Structure formats: structure tokens, C-alpha cells
Amino acid sequence: MKFTKVCIIGLGYIGLPTASTFATHGLQVVGVDINTEVISTLRNGGVHISEPGLRLLVQEALESGHLTLNNTPENADAFIIAVPTPFSEDEEGCYDGQSYRLADMRAVTAATESIVPHLRSGNLVVLESTSPPRTTIDLVRPILESSGLKAGSDFHLAYSPERVLPGKIIQELTENARVIGGIDEASAIAGRELYTHFVKGEIVLTDATTAEMVKLMENTYRDVNIAIANEFSRLAVRFGVDIWEAIRIANRHPRVKILNPGPGVGGHCISVDPWFLVEGAPDLTELISTARHVNDGQPHFVLHLIKDVVGDDLSGKRIAALGLAFKPDVDDLRESPAIQVAKLLAEAGAIVCAYEPYKLDAYIPGVHSVHTLEDAIGDADLLVLLVGHRELKELDPQKMLKLTPARLAVDTVAGWEVQPWIKAGFKLIRLGVGK
């Protein structure tokens, strides 16, 4: 199958690098986003996402003349859907007394509907958005078939999950192994022919529902493993153990690889995707659901840790929250546990000044976002490190002494070396250290 033109719907962290990479590999690409600001920013040479190398890549794609931008799809050989699949803010499910989150599939539905008027015989449609099992065959397929064309006989339909790491998206997009699940074999093969334009990693073919489940299994596996690390961090405090030392030693076992605890699990993937499995089969997902609740409870554990240090009454305490992103060195705040901690502290009466170097104007109700480290710590009683951004990890405690009156610091990510901070005169408390 020959592809000359591809239409990519949704120009976010996934869609924009994908569209630009196809364009720099010679395909004619129409990048589509319903957000008019996204389109005008890109048309004016800007990029609305912070991702290393992305600005240059988009520039190259636009200058090549192969990438055009629009608010609506147009006819093409292939369509790729890369729109958000968050969980619903309004509704949740409940099974056996345990609540669970529900996927909000409105963007996938709308994006699929927007393809219908442009769908032609011989086209390929690929869903890339992380989705609950059976979405491709139960949700996307019937919408596309409302065109009068039949999936499998008239057009190809496949699911191909994205597994890139924010911060390394451009490299991983081409180098990672890619799974392509077709609704039939011909659809999977068509998918492989499309992605072969730029994917250097192995391309594994399977069926659409297996590919959907593979993506969810990958993130659920990580979530469950982080949950056990977080639970270990709580146990370490109870038993007077340093969890970081304990994990280091346990991981010397050749078949053990415990992940790091922290203030919780965030981001648009790991903290969301396991719910898609729970939603589909709440009666079969006790462990997955419990792991989600453990990780969602970790910001509360951090709140108690802070209360243990400064006392139960936080009212009027000035706390500098350092970092708000869901992980180090990215600007992505989605589902960030650092934000949950900042909010919990503010709700408990503390005056919270948050400094997020990658997003200076983050809006969090009740929390003061400040533009400089100095503004965050200038009159703080307590410093709380919530994200291991390099800039924050490298803070020199000797210099910090002059910038802040605080002599208490809580490190939730093991980002600060204990001895230099203590030597400088700080009392440093690390999450998961009961010694």
C-alpha cells in the first residue's frame, strides 16, 4: 500500500512530533487540532509544548512544505487519531465499595466523527490514543462505518499505542519498538507500511484489542510496582528503616527491581491507564484498583510526613513547594502528585509558594505560583522538594542558607544529598526514612 498523504488529528505531545516526523520523512502531512490557538501558534513559528528538539523538528517540517496545519481533517490516504483520553471529572464507578475512574472518550469520538466525511475506500485509520480494551472495534469502527464503508473490506483500521517518554519523545518515536494491532491482518500490514516511513525499531503486528491491552498492561505494571515501593516507604517509617538504602540493597538480588517511592504517581499515562482496565472488568482487577488507591493516597502520606516535622497545625506556616510537574525535567503538570501535595498543604492552612521552573504561571487554587526560586523560599519556614528537576536537585545548600530563613527541608524524591544539607545547617527529612 502506498501512502503519500496522512492526516494527524490532535497536535499534542504525541500528534505534533508524529506529524512533524512523517513530514520530515517525505510524506504530505495535514496536522489537525480543534484548538485554534494551537494552530495559530504553530503557524506563527511557535510551539505550545516544551519537549527537547521539538521546536527544530516542527520548523524543519514546516519549511519542507510537507506539513500543513488546519482545524479540520481533509481527504488523505491515512488518518491517525492522537487526541486525549483523560478520565472523567464528573463521573466515577464503584465496585464492592471501591471507587474507580471512568475514561472520557469524548475526544476520540469527536475526532473519529470528524474523519467520516473524508473517509474513502482504501484508506487506513489508526487510533493512537491510549484507550480501554475494545475501543477500536466497539467505538471507532461503528462511527467510521456510518460512512457506509466497511472496515476490513473497504478501509483498514488499526490500533497503535504510543510508548514514548516525555523528554525523549523525538528519539523514542523512531527508535522504540512499535505495536500495531489490526482489526484484521491486512489492516495490521497496512499500519506497518505507514509507520515504516520513520520507525527504526521493531514493528510487532497483532490484533487491535491485544495492542490496546498491551499498552494498558505496560503502564499498569509500572503503577503496581510503584505502589509497592510507596507502601514499602510507609513501612520503612513504621519500622525505623531508610527505604532508599533498603531498596538499594534489595535490588542487588539478581531478580528484584524495586522502583522508587515518591509523592505519588502522575502524568497522563501511568496514573490514568490502569483505570481503563478496572472500568472494563472491575470484578477482576482488585490488585490494579488497590495499587491506584495506594498511589493516589501518597500525597496524603507526604502531608502527614510534613505534619510530623512541623506539627499538626499548619495554619500560617510558610511552605515553599519546589516543583509541580509530574516528573523531573518536563513541563507537564497533568495529574501531578506534587500539585496534590501543594493543594493539601494549602487546604491545611499553610501559605504555599510554589516554584515550577518549567511552568512559571501554573494556576493551582489556594497556592501562590511564583516566578523565581528566591520568591518561593525568601520567607519560607519549610522547603519541600516535590520533583527531582535537575535545577532543584543541584541547589547548593550553602547558598540556600543565604536565600531562605528556613532551616527545615523535606525531600520527597531523594533529590538532595543528606550530608551536605545537614552540614550546611538544615534539618533534612527524606520520605521513607524512619531512622
Ligand SMILES: NC(=O)c1ccc[n+]([C@@H]2O[C@H](COP(=O)([O-])OP(=O)(O)OC[C@H]3O[C@@H](n4cnc5c(N)ncnc54)[C@H](O)[C@@H]3O)[C@@H](O)[C@H]2O)c1
Ligand atoms: N504524552 C505522552 O507522553 C503520551 C504517551 C503515550 C500515549 N499517550 C496518549 O496519546 C494520546 C494523546 O496524548 P497527548 O499527550 O498528545 O495529548 P495532548 O493533550 O498533549 O494533545 C492532544 C491534542 O488533541 C487536540 N484535540 C482534542 N480533541 C480533538 C479533536 N476532536 N480533533 C482534533 N484535535 C483534538 C487537543 O486540542 C490537543 O491539542 C492520549 O490518549 C495519551 O494517553 C500520551
